[in-house]
Amino acid sequence: MAGVRGLPERINPLKAPAGARLALMGNEAIARGAVESGIYVVTGYPGTPSSEVIMTLQRFGKDLDMYVEWAVNEKVAFELALGASIGGARSLVTMKAPGVNIASDPILSAAYCGVDGALVMLAADDPGPITTQTEQDDRWFSKLAKLPTITPSNPQEAKDYVKVAVMLSEKLQLPVILRTTTRVNHTVGDVVLGATEPPRKFKGFKRDPPRFVRAGMRWNLERHKWLNKQLEKVEGILNELGISINEVHGDGDVCVVTEGVTYNYVTEALNLLGVKEGVRVLKVGQLYPPPREFLKKGLRGCRKAVVVEELDPYLEEAVKTLLYDEGINIDIHGKHDSLLPMEGELNVLMVAKALTRVIGVPLPKTLQVSRETPALPPRPPPLCPGCPHRASYIAILKGMSKAGFRRDEVPIFGDIGCYALSVEPPLNAIWTEHSMGASISMAAGMKLGGNDKPVIATIGDSTFFHSGIPALLEAVHKRINMLVIILDNTVVAMTGHQSTPSWSVTETGRKAKPVLLEDVVKALGVDNLAIIDPFDVDDMANVVAQYLRKPGVNVIIARAPCALMKVRAEGVKAVYRVDPEACIGCMACIRGTGCPAMYVDESGKAAIIEEDCTGCGLCAYFCPRDAIKEVRHE
């Protein structure tokens, strides 16, 4: 549920005056930060927890004379931003952690050519993980890419640090990474606004091959030396600009080194433990390169140190290296001694417990509550009522059996998007979900590996545009027999309903040229193509059965709009109702669909929550007694 939908209609967070104090979500604050720091080009690819930055700018900034649009994937987005910035425009590019991997190739080279106008890259990590396939820790990526990286600890800093990143980027002529975690991106906090700045656009671009042509190895060596020199300046520049994103709080000979949201946990944990003195907290805002001078000074006189951070021992290793270089040998606690876990997110209680062990104070009794709760059925997010993906997978499974295959014979490769929820009962459909586009290439790879049974790849429309095209090209070129089903709900649904390249007008009202899936698929040279409405379950099942037996790369575009988007735009025209007289309680409807608008009532019969039903009629399709009937709204 994108938070943008919940923002006040009348208070525009991008236009409210400097000095106003608003309740803003971290990502809304970053959007405001972009307007406060004169950013002109904003692009990215949706991904939780980063999406609301662009969504906020699109919703509230239509007349701010900024370019704010989604790109087809993160690599393209980064290159768009880079192109803008080497021409002197200021740009912001947003992505979640896996998107950083997609964009990594141009990012690494960008450290060599550098920029003229600021380029700020938001890399949103997700300890927990709350909505991400891995718990990738992008602080390592900063080190790999050799790009200066800063991190905010709350929504106020999230806004302010956009400006810091812009200043740093232009001083150093390097892209700067703003690394966040979900608990900053998605936290609402009180934020005091600053003054806005007019967007900085194209200034000029001079031909400079040593800088911009990576074909010359001697040039590359020179640029690498230049890059390393620039990195040495980061801490000094921040000091020169009078920007203190590295802070010392309190004093004592026990030192806690921390960063980002965990700083809040440390401070509150110390309060809870009643520790008022004897502890010095070093809050690190500059993640890469680690602020050596700050740490050196801050750790002076420490008897022992504990590093509190989420995921990997990134700061811990930096602190250890530094102390080794300084010839200081003190105890350092953190991840390597298992004081804190390397997986999952931290919270106040976990940090408090860890600190009790280092500081030697007890945990207050009030925090030792433990409660037994009765066993409850879990409630993972299901596909929405009326979701077209549900119909598609029902048709796929039916087609499989029509073609004479058992369910355990034909793997259904899944991909990234709402349709991955088909892994849950009752559909139990997909076998894999890996990385964007991988459904097609992994299915193809399994055929290459010698599997002589059919394979099916299922992929969403946005995921297909993002990374599926080269995979399908590969399958066509190598003449692999496989069935590819593109689940075309016409939107990037899972991340909050963003546009795809098939739209003719974008969120900002920009006229766009719609790129049609069928044109792309045909141009790739597939052997057979069918476009079907998945709610015609039997028709789609027949084509699936037919295509599973036909050699070649066969593609079905299963096309029906996302139900949630459709209901928002058009409302519900009809719902379905169970006739309790006719219902025999066989549960074929519920077991067949798993529709969350359905439940079993006290008398053991199927029932439908009318306000949740969107009227797709799939449940009626399963009813052997014709007991589920359409009721049209006036």
Added chain:
Amino acid sequence: MSRGIKEVFNILIASVGGQGGLTLSRTIAIAAVSEGFSVRTGETLGMSQRFGSVTSFVRMGPQNAVMSPTFSEGMAHVMVGLELTESVRNLRYLSEGGKILAADTVKPPITASVGTARMPSKDELVGALTSVDPEAVIVPARKIAYDVGNPRAVNMVMLGVFNRIFGILSDDAVINAILTLLPGRRGETSVAAYKAGIKWAEENKVVQG
């Protein structure tokens, strides 16, 4: 009738996606900031689908006192539940002596309907709540919301009950926050639901000192 608070106050909102738990947390955050408090909310956003479990953390306190967006088990001063199963699921967050306010709605998860997990009865669920807080306030929130013409405004009914009991925010601040978030007719019926929640709390004498 704002009573204010001197220390950080932790609210846990337990709901099913689509019930308006996020709107409720945002409403409280906006109202609290307009009253001069510091706030933090922590929630699991980012999935479009509804119908999953949703837990929201809302924290408010004097300026600069609130830092963490979440709180840990045993730290909620009050739990506002919009659905009984989710209320019980989140009991571990309630502090010793913490207050439970829960709507009496039950939405069986699909895992119960497809027969993969057992669903406790409504009485069992209420029993689990009262075993922790014998004075747990169970509110017929959907009926109240339905009666004011907006069956979806269970969240606002619960906000009325909450604010009548705790009185941390002024009614004006809450109503303004509702109207900023939900303009038009939805805003009006939401305000009506909020007031109906206050009225219910008064009529049923669940109001503490």
